Amino acid sequence: MKPLPRSFYEQPVVTLARACIGKLLVHRTAEGIAGGRIVEAEAYRGPEDLAAHSRRGLRTARTEVMYGPPGHAYVYLLYGTSWAFNFVCGPVDEPHAVLVRAIEPLLGIELMAQRRGMEATDRALTNGPGKLCAALAVDKGAYGADLCGRGSALFLAACDAPTGPIGRSARIHIDYAGDWVDKPWRFFEKRNRFLSTGPRE
DNA sequence: GAATAGATTGTCT
């Protein structure tokens, strides 16, 4: 299993949000390997997208990695209690990123269940941005990590399993984004039992 | 299954 190449992340952000559905997200740590198929993701296209943290070209220590080259991890703390994993795309100085909202557990399921403190069969294992980060042990330490290096611990990879029909909808919990609220930039595998909140069709 | 409220902290105004 090897990381997808940098060129994968050089696609337009909305195209990429759809293309990553069905790919494997993998994290290797000292405890072992953990990962699963991405079944839900959203595109954030700063600086014009008011829902993006990089809106209006906002450039701070937190958003800095989005202005760098594609294929790196953007990890941030949400509501003081949860981490969320995104991957950066687009050329340097274009702050675009894709938020991974849910995965279907495939690798290291027992390890993920242990980290989450629940049964390995529980669908709450990875059905939300903060939950999947907890299951994969992704936190601030992964900020800025290169997803395309030969020895990358955190990366996306191709998956043999076929991908089901893909649906799309408006993004979740961005009511503050004005005209951008209704953009259908959330993509998901229809009726997958590991989807987070929001439309499932 | 759906709706509600409380938790908790880094970041920006």
Add this chain to the structure above:
DNA sequence: GACAATCTATTCT
């Protein structure tokens, strides 16, 4: 000092 790309427990039905 307010808020946030959320999660969990609890209380309904």
